[in-house]
Amino acid sequence: xxxxxxxxxxxxxxxxxxxxxxxxxxxxxxxxxxxxxxxxxxxxxxxxxxxxxxxxxxxxxxxxxxxxxxxxxxxxxxxxxxxxxxxxxxxxxxxxxxxxxxxxxxxxxxxxxxxxxxxxxxxxxxxxxxxxxxxxxxxxxxxxxxxxxxxxxxxxxxxxxxxxxxxxxxxxxxxxxxxxxxxxxxxxxxxxxxxxxxxxxxxxxxxxxxxxxxxxxxxxxxxxxxxxxxxxxxxxxxxxxxxxxxxxxxxxxxxxxxxxxxxxxxxxxxxxxxxxxxxxxxxxxxxxxxxxxxxxxxxxxxxxxxxxxxxxxxxxxxxxxxxxxxxxxxxxxxxxxxxxxxxxxxxxxxxxxxxxxxxxxxxxxxxxxxxxxxxxxxxxxxxxxxxxxxxxxxxxxxxxxxxxxxxxxxxxxxxxxxxxxxxxxxxxxxxxxxxxxxxxxxxxxxxxxxxxxxxxxxxxxxxxxxxxxxxxxxxxxxxxxxxxxxxxxxxxxxxxxxxxxxxxxxxxxxxxxxxxxxxxxxxxxxxxxxxxxx
Amino acid sequence: xxxxxxxxxxxxxxxxxxxxxxxxxxxxxxxxxxxxxxxxxxxxxxxxxxxxxxxxxxxxxxxxxxxxxxxxxxxxxxxxxxxxxxxxxxxxxxxxxxxxxxxxxxxxxxxxxxxxxxxxxxxxxxxxxxxxxxxxxxxxxxxxxxxxxxxxxxxxxxxxxxxxxxxxxxxxxxxxxxxxxxxxxxxxxxxxxxxxxxxxxxxxxxxxxxxxxxxxxxxxxxxxxxxxxxxxxxxxxxxxxxxxxxxxxxxxxxxxx
Numbered sequence: 184x185x186x187x188x189x190x191x192x193x194x195x196x197x198x199x200x201x202x203x204x205x206x207x208x209x210x211x212x213x214x215x216x217x218x219x220x221x222x223x224x225x226x227x228x229x230x231x232x233x234x235x236x237x238x239x240x241x242x243x244x245x246x247x248x249x250x251x252x253x254x255x256x257x258x259x260x261x262x263x264x265x266x267x268x269x270x271x272x273x274x275x276x277x278x279x280x281x282x283x284x285x286x287x288x289x290x291x292x293x294x295x296x297x298x299x300x301x302x303x304x305x306x307x308x309x310x311x312x313x314x315x316x317x318x319x320x321x322x323x324x325x326x327x328x329x330x331x332x333x334x335x336x337x338x339x340x341x342x343x344x345x346x347x348x349x350x351x352x353x354x355x356x357x358x359x360x361x362x363x364x365x366x367x368x369x370x371x372x373x374x375x376x377x378x379x380x381x382x383x384x385x386x387x388x389x390x391x392x393x394x395x396x397x398x399x400x401x402x403x404x405x406x407x408x409x410x411x412x413x414x415x416x417x418x419x420x421x422x423x424x425x426x427x428x429x430x431x432x433x434x435x436x437x438x439x440x441x442x443x444x445x446x447x448x449x450x451x452x453x454x455x456x457x458x459x460x461x462x463x464x465x466x467x468x469x470x471x472x473x474x475x476x477x478x479x480x481x482x483x484x485x486x487x488x489x490x491x492x493x494x495x496x497x498x499x500x501x502x503x504x505x506x507x508x509x510x511x512x513x514x515x516x517x518x519x520x521x522x523x524x525x526x527x528x529x530x531x532x533x534x535x536x537x538x539x540x541x542x543x544x545x546x547x548x549x550x551x552x553x554x555x556x557x558x559x560x561x562x563x564x565x566x567x568x569x570x571x572x573x574x575x576x577x578x579x580x581x582x583x584x585x586x587x588x589x590x591x592x593x594x595x596x597x598x599x600x601x602x603x604x605x606x607x608x609x610x611x612x613x614x615x616x617x618x619x620x621x622x623x624x625x626x627x628x629x630x631x632x633x634x635x636x637x638x639x640x641x642x643x644x645x646x647x648x649x650x651x652x653x654x655x656x657x658x659x660x661x662x663x664x665x666x667x668x669x670x671x672x673x674x675x676x677x678x679x680x681x682x683x684x685x686x687x688x689x690x691x692x693x694x695x696x697x698x699x700x701x702x703x704x705x706x707x708x709x710x711x712x713x714x715x716x717x
Numbered sequence: 718x719x720x721x722x723x724x725x726x727x728x729x730x731x732x733x734x735x736x737x738x739x740x741x742x743x744x745x746x747x748x749x750x751x752x753x754x755x756x757x758x759x760x761x762x763x764x765x766x767x768x769x770x771x772x773x774x775x776x777x778x779x780x781x782x783x784x785x786x787x788x789x790x791x792x793x794x795x796x797x798x799x800x801x802x803x804x805x806x807x808x809x810x811x812x813x814x815x816x817x818x819x820x821x822x823x824x825x826x827x828x829x830x831x832x833x834x835x836x837x838x839x840x841x842x843x844x845x846x847x848x849x850x851x852x853x854x855x856x857x858x859x860x861x862x863x864x865x866x867x868x869x870x871x872x873x874x875x876x877x878x879x880x881x882x883x884x885x886x887x888x889x890x891x892x893x894x895x896x897x898x899x900x901x902x903x904x905x906x907x908x909x910x911x912x913x914x915x916x917x918x919x920x921x922x923x924x925x926x927x928x929x930x931x932x933x934x935x936x937x938x939x940x941x942x943x944x945x946x947x948x949x950x951x952x953x954x955x956x957x958x959x960x961x962x963x964x965x966x967x968x969x970x971x972x973x974x
Contacts, residue, residue: 643915643918
């Protein structure tokens, strides 16, 4: 007899009652339970009994209330200023790209984002021309959890809290003006959402006030404009936006976070405190890869896009895992490690932990430079709500670390770093200091070796196709060609040498010592070869 | 094992005996009348290849010998030319054995005569060999490890394999030392298999290990790879059960009453 009642569709209280008054077999005979086999269904019921203790509890009562705004209020101490601005920028980019990809009839050809600060009044203005917001969607600007973004959108935003957190982080009071641009000929009206100090500090108040804007000179159609009365930071002193260093820090973070995205989307312009000049990114400088290539060496960087499918909510979804990897031009100062992106937006810079256990030891690890960019539904990007950490427990992270073809691409490069680091001291290292040639391919990084590979996410064994670029370097090693010379210095001598070679950092740190060792070695070898030449 | 830094690699009588013993076991248990591709990091003299051919001329359908050091590679090529004169064809490859690209489905036997301890550093190399299907079902593996010096048991070895000793409930220092000598390559291989996520796909069996002494104390360990699962406890129990030690010739001591 077919079982018609689905166990999961019953109310919780009802299920607990049934568990309390029936045996496993009686439940199995009557209800459709999760599990493909009798063993799985019995295990499921055992779990249910252990979880809800149905025979040991009395009558149910009700409790609970909607959440308060406390988590948003906490954004003030949880989020950095620049991160708050990044959240607003994320939203602008998502709205504009989504509209441009076909859902809107009228879209601005270029997205312009303006961030200005009125130093005298202490007001920050954030404005974009991404399309504006309809009256019935104003709630999306203010109340967490409301957004057009869903888990499957190929967006940066994914937690439906970002823009709201930003307001709480930056402002003691805020006005958000917006004027939606719909189809041509449709009458639209601009609105002003007004969030006063009381609204921004009351944890239980969710209803907000808004009004139509009668003077349309205040805002252009298709624009959204946040005017934020900034928190005093620091209280009573020179404000952060008046301090050159802190202000530059914010600008640098915006540049780093959207560098790749701006290269790939030249129609997006971010103007930070200068309406006449948008931030610019040099694709050549974003990743300073070695372009060394001749008969014995080819370590020009490589891009491989691994295309796969991953399940979510019962369906498979297309995901691209883009890997770009190359070799730095030296082991000296400068960023190294792996940058992690989600839909072209940086969320972790210069990670050295993800592949830490398999990277070559010592200085050779400083040759590692690359990125992983996960492109697809935002739910698969393994970032946290602030987009600053990698969640190593996510399935996609495991896939990156375990898949035979992805790991092989990384391993090819790790063995190159090892060879360069270990072999032909000085000789090979000098050969890698070659800048990469500019790429004829516009709107992207200058990567000469590109490939796309379809992979099965569940595959555990496999080999890369023969025609896929493999970096190589010929290092002549001999069984007896290495001499290790140990040098010992006092801390004072170490400091002296550090100053001499203009190396920063604590002389006791491993990274400083490694850099000093390299400098000393290069210097001595240079002097020795000069002496030989005489 | 060659002395680190010396150009020629040495194939002493102890290794000769150990290699023959384990090769014999592998052939009897797994190959019988079949053949294999022989892939070796056998050194400059290619004596292991001569041993292989001595035991069964038809065993190796093709032979690859890897040597990354240029000076040793040159010597290996000279040995290869000598072998060619007596009809043994060997291809010498001047790269790391871990870069070997498998081109056939035929059974393989790998011999890694390493310079030093087969330690956890090798787990990644073997993980990649498993993942790339280079080392797969039906294959055999012979690997040496240096047992001649104390690597620092408490500070090094016990930390490397802390997890393995815990799983085996071994707390006694002496017992740990003994097991390390007999089974540490199995620990490394298990880690490799685990990192490759192939514990439920491949079955590793240690078909024997032999401790010998030429210029220093060494171990040669033999493994067979099959389809199936590898259960850590069983794997290590098998490893321990199949250990053999070649007696060392000692100087006669004065007779005592």
